[in-house]
Amino acid sequence: MDIQWSPEELAFRDEVRAFLAEKLTPQIRRAGQLATSVYPDHEASMAWQRILNERGWAAPHWPVEHGGCDWTMGQHYIFNRERIAAGAPSLSPMGIHMVAHVIIRFGTAAQKAYFLPRILTGEIFFCQGYSEPGAGSDLASLQMAAVADGDELILDGSKIWTTHATEANWIFCLVRTNNAGKSQQGITFLLVEMDSPGIDVRPILMTSGEHVQNQIFFDGVRVPRANILGEIDQGWSVAKYLLEFERGGSYAPALRVRLDEIAAAAVDRADDPLFGARLAELRIRVDVLEMMEWRLLSASAGSSVGALASMLKILGTELAQDVAALHMEAAGTAGLAYQPHAVAPGGPVPGHVAPQDGYVSGDAWQALAPLRYFNERAGSIYAGSNEIQRNILAKAVLGL
CATH class of the missing domain: 1.20.140.10 (Butyryl-CoA Dehydrogenase, subunit A, domain 3)
Known part of the structure; x- marks a missing residue:
């Protein structure tokens, strides 16, 4: 493995540094340097995402046809290193770094056309609905029910440890659509609007005293079948693909x-x-x-590392x-x-x-x-x- 930067990569590093010096305001820089966890101040993070999106750098790891950058792996690494060194805040991972990848892989043409541009601009902000009070690391034991009713699914249950649920206007959820077979079977990956009737968000204070996480209660929430990502009852494969992006990184x-x-x-x-x-x-x-x-991470930017x-x-x-x-x-x-x-x-x-x-x-x-x-x-x-x-x-x- 050659760890020497090429002249082209050094030129790219200088380009990134110049961009950061020009666009990274003192307020946004402070939010990055003094962030207390992997989740920086929400408003500063979204402001920084808008600046990056104007340059076309909000999601460089996406395929080019969806708004990503045709960068080498070295350029991806340089960009990440220079961003951190300059004190820029991270972007919320649930949309750009997580669910976007499964929309690209499993979504319909209509789902890609609707969600991906809006994730880039921040118009759509996702939170994650995986864990439940009785299903954490053993995620396949989840019980939140989704019962079919014509062209809709009716949701009843609860999700917990949901980061930024109060800021999000969409949530991606794993729901139980079938109780037959193994626990990994009968799970469906679903996209839900957070302003749907029947959703109640309640805060959970972290040991640091911050309100970042929440518990969400679903009581008769109706969701169109068109919001299913992938196939019904086949959501476990979608979830495993997403988790590889959640657990990977730098x-x-x-x-x-x-x-x-x-x-x-x-x-x-x-x-x-x-x-x-x-x-x-x-x-x-x-x-x-x-x-x-x-x-x-040297195989290709944004790919699954299994x-x-x-x-x-x-x-x-x-x-x-x-x-x-x-x-x-x-x-x-x-x-x-x-x-x-x-x-x-x-x-x-x-x-x-x-x-x-x-x-x-x-x-x-x-x-x-x-x-x-x-x-x-x-x-x-x-x-x-x-x-x-x-x-x-x-x-x-x-x-x-």
């Missing part, structure tokens, strides 16, 4: 930036050999992870937790104060009253430490727990 560039920020900020720990050793160990692990990402996405998910999320722990240690006592007003939470923080004078104990990077620490605890659980990912690798790769 962790190393963001983690390297975080470690650089910790090292630059924690100047008082410069002579601490134990702290230095931990920092060095994490830098080495990031380097190893990045090499693995290069190998796994079961090996589980490997990236395990290594990336567990490394992120260790980086967050070092961040907490570096922040010291100032990191113990709860100060979400000093950073850029991913959603409202009910009950928190910011000081009128905006006082912050310590610096913003110290105030960021506890919120990132709590949010990273969920990393090894969401998108399928890491124990489930190890089972997938044992079966699919090792043949156990």
Whole structure:
């Protein structure tokens, strides 16, 4: 594997840097640099998506005919690395990075024509309806019912841990349309408008205090059959395809930036050999992870990486937790104060009253430490727990 950039790739890097320097406003940059989790401030993220879409860079990993870019894998990596280094916020993954791929793969011509352009502009904003109170990592045990009634399906049940359900105007759901056979059978992948009568969204506060996740209740919600993605009762195949995009991705560039920020900020720990050793160990692990990402993602931009996405998910999320722990240690006592007003939470923080004078104990990077620490605890659980990912690798790769 040649890791030297070509002259064309270096020219592209300079183009990306110039674009970021011109278009990334201080407000949007702050939302990216001080984001408390993988979900940045919603308004800043959507503003950044609109800017990217004007340039044609909102979804570079999509096929060109649907609005993507004909980039090399090196260009995709360079763009992601430069975006993170500049402090640009990430885009909400549920639409552009997840459901869009299954619409492209399984959708009808009418579904592609309607949803894909509107996902790019942000006119349609998706949330994900997979987990239920009794169906998390064992997703195939889901019970939310969808009963056929003429040209409609009637939904009854509940979805939980739904990120940004209060901002979304559409949700993609897995629903139970048939109880016969194995649990993976009889599941259908369905697109539902969030303003449909019978939908009730209730907040769930995270351990960080942010309102980002929700539980959604469906009571007699009617959905046209035309909103089925793929075939009825065959949604498990669609869901597995989507999960590969949810679990794959690139962790190393963001983690390297975080470690650089910790090292630059924690100047008082410069002579601490134990702290230095931990920092060095994490830098080495990031380097190893990045090499693995290069190998796994080198086939083509936006393609499925299969079961090996589980490997990236395990290594990336567990490394992120260790980086967050070092961040907490570096922040010291100032990191113990709860100060979400000093950073850029991913959603409202009910009950928190910011000081009128905006006082912050310590610096913003110290105030960021506890919120990132709590949010990273969920990393090894969401998108399928890491124990489930190890089972997938044992079966699919090792043949156990």
